[in-house]
Amino acid sequence: xxxxxxxxxxxxxxxxxxxxxxxxxIDLDRALTLFEEGxxxxxxxxxxxxxxxxxxxxxxAQAGDAYLEEDLDV
Amino acid sequence: xxxxxxxxxxxxxxTDEAWTVVQVTTxxxxxxxxxxxRLWVQGEVTGFxxxxxxxxxxxxxxxxxxxxxxxxxxxTQTVSAPPEEGAQVFVEAQPTLWEERGEFRLxxxxxxxxxxxxxxxxxxxxxxxxxxxxxxxxxxxxRRLPPYPTRIAIVTSPDGAALRDIVSVARxxxxxxxxxxxxxxVQGETAETELVRALRTVSRLPVDLVIVxxxxxxxxxxxxxxxxxxxxAVAAVPVPTISAxxxxxxxxxxxxxxxxxxxxxxxxxxxxxxxxxxxxxxxAGLARGLAIGLMxxxxxxxxxLERTGDRMHAAVTGKIAVDGARLDTLxxxxxxxxPLKVLGRGYAMARDRAGTVLKRVDQFAPHRAFRLTxxxxxxxxxxxRPDR
Numbered sequence: 001x002x003x004x005x006x007x008x009x010x011x012x013x014x015x016x017x018x019x020x021x022x023x024x025x026i027d028l029d030r031a032l033t034l035f036e037e038g039x040x041x042x043x044x045x046x047x048x049x050x051x052x053x054x055x056x057x058x059x060x061a062q063a064g065d066a067y068l069e070e071d072l073d074v
Numbered sequence: 075x076x077x078x079x080x081x082x083x084x085x086x087x088x089t090d091e092a093w094t095v096v097q098v099t100t101x102x103x104x105x106x107x108x109x110x111x112r113l114w115v116q117g118e119v120t121g122f123x124x125x126x127x128x129x130x131x132x133x134x135x136x137x138x139x140x141x142x143x144x145x146x147x148x149x150t151q152t153v154s155a156p157p158e159e160g161a162q163v164f165v166e167a168q169p170t171l172w173e174e175r176g177e178f179r180l181x182x183x184x185x186x187x188x189x190x191x192x193x194x195x196x197x198x199x200x201x202x203x204x205x206x207x208x209x210x211x212x213x214x215x216x217r218r219l220p221p222y223p224t225r226i227a228i229v230t231s232p233d234g235a236a237l238r239d240i241v242s243v244a245r246x247x248x249x250x251x252x253x254x255x256x257x258x259x260v261q262g263e264t265a266e267t268e269l270v271r272a273l274r275t276v277s278r279l280p281v282d283l284v285i286v287x288x289x290x291x292x293x294x295x296x297x298x299x300x301x302x303x304x305x306x307a308v309a310a311v312p313v314p315t316i317s318a319x320x321x322x323x324x325x326x327x328x329x330x331x332x333x334x335x336x337x338x339x340x341x342x343x344x345x346x347x348x349x350x351x352x353x354x355x356x357x358a359g360l361a362r363g364l365a366i367g368l369m370x371x372x373x374x375x376x377x378x379l380e381r382t383g384d385r386m387h388a389a390v391t392g393k394i395a396v397d398g399a400r401l402d403t404l405x406x407x408x409x410x411x412x413p414l415k416v417l418g419r420g421y422a423m424a425r426d427r428a429g430t431v432l433k434r435v436d437q438f439a440p441h442r443a444f445r446l447t448x449x450x451x452x453x454x455x456x457x458x459r460p461d462r
Contacts, residue, residue, distance in 0.1 A: 007353070008222040014360050021367025024374075029431065031371035038364040042357060049353055051250035056241055058232065059256045061275040072232075072255055074241040 010045035014038055099173035106178065110169040115180065117141075117165075119157045130156065134165065134180070142179035143167065153185050154199050163187045201302035201327055210309045210331050217314045217333045222348055223282035225252045227313075229272045232257040235289040236318070236339035243343035248350055254279050260288035265298035273307035284311055285342045286328060287318030299326035308332055318342035422448040424455070 005013070017038035021031060057069040093101075117134030124130050128147030133140045143165065150156075157163050164187075167180035205211050230236040232255060244251050256279070258272035259265045269286070276284045286308060288296070298304060299319045305327040308315050317332035318339045329335040336342035424432040424444050432444055438457045446453040 006222065006224055008220075011222070011353075011356070011360075014357075014364075018360055018363035018367055021364060021371065026371065028371055028375045028433075031368055035364060035368045038360075042361055042364070045357055046354075048250065049350055049357070054241065054245045054249045054251055054253070056253045056255060059227075059254050059275060059279065061256075061271065061278075065278050067275060067278055069254065074238060 005044065007045055007048040010041045010048065014041040014045060017041065095176070096173065099171055099176050102176075103171040103173060106169055106171050112166060112168050112183070115141075115165050115167055117163065119159060119161045119163055122157060122159055124150075124156055130182075132157070134163070142172075142177055143182050144172075144179060145182040145185060149183050149185075157185060157187050161187050198300050198327065201300070201305065202330070204302060205305055205309075205327070205331060210306070215309075215333075219314050219316070219334060219346060220282045222353075223248075223251065223346060225254065225279075225281045226346060227254045227256055227276045227279050227281040227284040229256045229258055229269065229276060229284060229286040230288055230339070231260045234260065236260075236287055239289070239338070239340045240285060240343040243340055244347055247344070248347035251347065254281060260298060261291065261295045266301045266304055269298055269301075269304045270307040273304070273311055277310070277312050281313055283314045283316065283346055285316045285318060285336075285339070285346060286332070287316075287336070287339050287342060288320065289339060290320040296320045296326060299328045302327065304328055305331045316342045316346055422446050 017034050020026065021034050021038070026034070056072045056074050058072040060068040060070070062068060115134060117136050117140075120133050120135050120140070122130065122132040128150060130145040130150050131143070132145075133142050135141075145153075145165075163185055165180065165182040166184040167182045170179060170181055171177065172179050202211070209215070228237060228240055230240075237255060241253065244253060256272040256275050258268035260269070273284075273286065288299070290296075296319055299317070308317065308328045309331045314334070315332040316334045316336050317326065317328040318336040318341065319326045319329060320338075325335070334342075334345055336345050424438075424446050426432060426437075426442075426444050432438060438444070440457055440459060442457045444455055444457070446455045
């Protein structure tokens with residue numbers, strides 16, 4: 001839906017990193033690279049979680065496939 | 075049938091010309107059947123009895139009167155369920171006279187209940203059967219909900235409690251969410267059309283899932299969610315659907331078609347949205363996993379170096395080399411993850427001018443200059459004599 005990675009993508013990436021890091025056969029360089037990637041994902045995932053504005057939009061269908069949306073206070 | 079003359083003077087005949095009972099009833103029967111076409115009667119069922127023969131006997135009543143009814147087996151078979159005692163029903167019936175008892179009664183051909191368990195139930199069963207035929211109730215159709223949605227659609231009334239309940243759950247559990255309300259009346263004559271239209275609109279929206287529903291109400295209020303058209307519209311939504319209609323005990327047609335059925339709008343929101351606190355805890359676990367993973371790799375590296383008899387630590391005050399620039403970045407990042415603070419506790423990294431990490435003794439040519447990065451900065455160093 002959005003260009004930047006979603007929480008789900010960051011979380012899955014992070015899980016993948018941790019799994020790789022737990023493997024016996026990676027060297028230190030690779031471990032550091034993975035670790036850095038993991039830290040980056042961790043930071044971004046936490047940032048996404050920190051978003052706290054719940055937005056509600058009212059959708060008004062238009063002719064064809066078009067629709068309008070307007071902010072709604074609930 | 076010949077018309078009877080109601081005003082003939084036969085009743086004035088002498089006693090020896092008295093009618094037999096059967097003559098009266100036969101005549102009465104003819105009179106009644108000739109006087110009534112088949113008609114629809116509305117009333118309340120009372121004294122219902124179903125016999126083993128398959129025939130039903132009951133009476134219909136209203137505030138002023140009551141009339142006996144019989145429904146033969148061939149006709150009862152077309153009714154999905156016997157009417158409940160007290161049910162309001164419509165019957166299509168032929169008034170007649172039951173001669174054995176001289177009783178006026180209705181021979182019922184069709185029976186349609188007008189409330190719970192009756193007409194609606196029947197329509198519901200028909201719609202359900204149609205959906206079943208088209209495979210829309212197949213459990214295999216059920217899609218899984220996305221675990222971390224970013225945008226969801228809600229099809230409900232803009233004025234109802236359902237919207238407020240869902241938004242309040244979202245604020246508590248998953249506040250970053252963007253919600254699209256696609257408004258539709260959820261009861262009344264236009265509800266069916268509006269719900270179908272709203273569900274079609276959902277397919278244009280960039281959403282991960284949709285909740286369709288309303289808060290509790292009477293069975294009549296919830297009825298639009300038993301509409302076959304609405305159920306089909308739910309089935310046609312391209313993203314996973316949650317149906318949340320009314321109370322715990324009411325199951326609607328949309329509940330059966332949707333990917334997930336929730337008892338209430340609040341429960342729907344809880345099913346749709348993850349809990350942020352749990353996610354935070356999950357991330358903390360993964361952060362620990364990262365730290366432990368790296369520490370383990372470091373330990374392995376240390377042990378390997380020690381095993382190979384590397385004496386680098388003589389030159390670098392007994393520390394194992396680790397990339398310091400990286401360590402800096404990591405150390406900052408790791409402040410949040412206290413187990414990792416140990417990393418800065420004495421590891422260092424040797425690199426040549428090009429920045430290549432020096433990991434093996436043979437990379438340390440005699441007198442070669444290199445940089446040694448420790449926790450608080452860099453040290454320029456030179457190899458005295460590789461010792462292996």
